[in-house]
Amino acid sequence: MKTRYEKRLESLQKHLQEENVDIALFVDRENLIYYTGLTNIECMALIVPAKGGAISITLWIDVAYAKAKSAISNVVGYMFPSSNLGEKIVEMLNKTEIKSPRIGFSKYFVEFSVFDALRKGVAGIEFVNITDICYKVRSIKDEVEVQYIKKASEFLVEGMKAAIESIKPGMTEVQVLAEAEYAMRKAGSEGASFRMQVLTQDRQLIVHPYAGSNVIDNNQAIVIHLGATYNGYTSKMCRTVALGDINPETEAIYNLLIKAQDKSISMCKPPIDVKDIYNETYKIIEEAGYGKYFLDVIGYGVGIRQSEFYPIIGRSYNHTLEAGMVVDLLLPTILKKGAGGPRITDVVHIRENDVEILTKFQREMIKK
Template sequence: MSDIYRKRLLELQREILKSGIDMAVLVDRENLIYYTGLTNIECMALVVPSKGGIVCITLAMDLAFIKQKCCHLNVVGYDFPQSNLGRKLVQVIRYMGFNSPNVGFSKYFVEFSVFDALRMGLKGMEFSDITDICYKIRSVKDESEVEYIRKASEFLKEGMEAAVSSIKPGMTEVQVLAEAQYAMQKAGSEGSTFRMQVLIQKRQLIIHPYAGNYTIDNNQAIVIHLGASYKGYTSKMCRTIALGRVEPETRKIYNVLVEAQDKAIHALKPGISVGAVYDAVFKVISNAGYGKNFLDIAGYGVGIRQSEFYPIIKRNGDTVIDKNMVVDLLLPTIYKKSVGGPRITDVLRVREEGAELLTEFSKKMIQK
C-alpha cells in the first residue's frame, strides 16, 4: 500500500512546484489520512517540499508505530511537553535549508500554536492556500477508496431502515437519529463526518440544520440525512418520510427533486462539465415552476470529507467530470415557505459508461 501513498505525495510535489510554492505543511486530519493511510492521528504533520525528501513529524510515543505503518516516509519524533509540533516543524524546515519559505496550507485546520511557532520561527515566511490543489488531487478515487466509500454506503442502508422503522409522533429528532446511528455503528460505521439531520418540516428551510430536541408531530414530511464512514472515508444519503398526511405540494416538490436527480445522474459521465450537470437539474426544477426557489449548487465531491470542494456541481461551472470521481446529488432542496424542504441525496461514482449509484435505498417518499 505504501506505493499508493508515494504516488499521491509525488503528485502533490508536482503541483506545488508548478505553483511556485516551496513546500506544503499538512496538519489537517483529512490530508494526513489521504497521504499516510492512518486514521488514528493526533499531533502529526507532513512537510512536503516541492523537491526532495518528505518528512513526517509525530509524537515520540507514536514514532515506532508510524514508522512501521509509513515506510514510505522519513519519520521524526518530538517529546511533549519539552517540545511541541510547531517548534519541531520550525526545526525540520530549517534543517531542510529553508529560512523564509513560501508554505502552502490547506483549508482545514491549522492550530494557532502551530501557526504562531512558524510565524515566529521563520521570519519572512509567506503563506499560500493549497486547498484547491489538495481537493483536485483527491477528487479522482482509486479502487481502494471507492471500496471504502461503498462499505460506508452499506452502513447507511442499515441506518435509514432503523430511522424509518422507529420514527413516530412524540419522538424527538435526536431520538430517531440515535436509533439510526446505533444501527450504523453496529453494522461497522466509524461515525459520521458531519452533524446528521432528522428534521421536522418547519426546520427544513435552514441551510445547515442538524437534529435537535424538537418533537416530531404527525402529518408532515420528515427529512433524514445520514452519514457513515469506513477507514476514514465517508458516504451520505438523504431521504424524506411522509409521516401521516403530507401537503400535496410538498409531495410534488419531492417528486420534482427525484426527477431532477435522475436527469443529473444520467448526465454524469466523464468529459461533461459540472455546469452541464447542474443545467440538467435546473431544467427540471425550472420547468416545474421552482427555479427561483433553488440554489446555484447541486452537489459536491465526496471522499474523506462529506463535501469536498472539487468538483462542485454548480451553475456555469467549467470543471470537467473525470472517471472515478465520487460526487453527491442532489444537495439542496426547493426553498418554498410552508411546503418546501424535502430532500434526496445519493453518492455516485463516475464510470466510463455512466454513474454508479453507491447508496441504494428506495427513492419514493416513504409513507408512515
C-alpha cells in the same frame, strides 16, 4: 510498482513544482489521512517538499506506531510538553536549508500556535494557499478509496432502515437519530463526518440544521440525512419519510427532485462541465415553477470530507467531472415555505462509461 501513496505524493509534488511552492505542510485531518494512510492523526504534521521524501512528525509516544502503519517511512517525534508540534515543524523546516521558503498550506484547520511558531521561527517564510490543489489531487479516487466509500454506504442503508422502522409521532428527532446511529455503528461505521439530520418540516428550510429535541408530529414529511465513515472515508444519504397524510405539494416537490436527480446523474459522463449538469437540472425545476426556490449548487465531491470542494456542481463553477470522481447529487431542496423541504441525496461514482449509485436504497418517498 509504486504504491497508491507514492502516486499521491508525486501528484502533489508535480503541482507544487508548477506553482513554485517549496514545501507543503499539512496539519489538517483530511490531508494527513490521505497522504499517510493513518486515521489516528492527532498531534501530527506532514512535510512534503516539492522534491524529495516526505517527513511525518508526531508525538514521541506514537513514533513506533506511525513507522509501522504509515505510508511515510521518515517519522520524527517530539516530546510534549518540553517541546510542541509547532517547534518541531520549525526545526525540520530549517534543516532543509531552503532560504525564504514558500510554504503551501491548506487554509482550513491550522492551529494559531503552529502558524505563530512558523512565522517567528522560519526566516523569510511565505505562506501560499494550496487548498485548491489539495482538493484536485484528492478528487480522483483509486479503487481502494471507492471500496471504502461503498462500505460506508452499506452502513448508511442499515441506519436508514433503523430510522424508518423506529420513527413515529411523539419521538424526538434525536431519538430517531440514535436508532440510526446505533445501527450504523453496529454495522461498522466509525461515525459521521457531519452533524446528522432528522428534521421536522418547520426546520427543513434552515441552511445547516441538525437533529434536536423537537417532537415529531403526525401528518408531516420528515427528512433523514445520515453519514457514515470507513477507514476515514465518508458517505452520505438523504431520504424523506411521510408520516400520515402530508401536504400534496410537498410530495409533488419530492417527486420533482427525483426527476431532477435522475437527470443530473444521467449526465455524469466524463468529461463534462459541471455547469451543463446544473443548467439541465435547473431547467426541470424552473419549468415546474420552482426556479426561484432552488439553490445555485447541487452537489460536491465526496471522499475523506463529506463535502470536498472540488468538484462543485453548480451554476458558476468551472469544474469538470472526470472518471474516478465520487460526488453527491441532489444536494438542495426547494426552499418554498409551507411545502418545500423534502430532500433526496445519493452518492455516485463516475466511471469511464457509466455511473454507479453507491447509496443503494429506495428513492421513492417512504410512507408510514
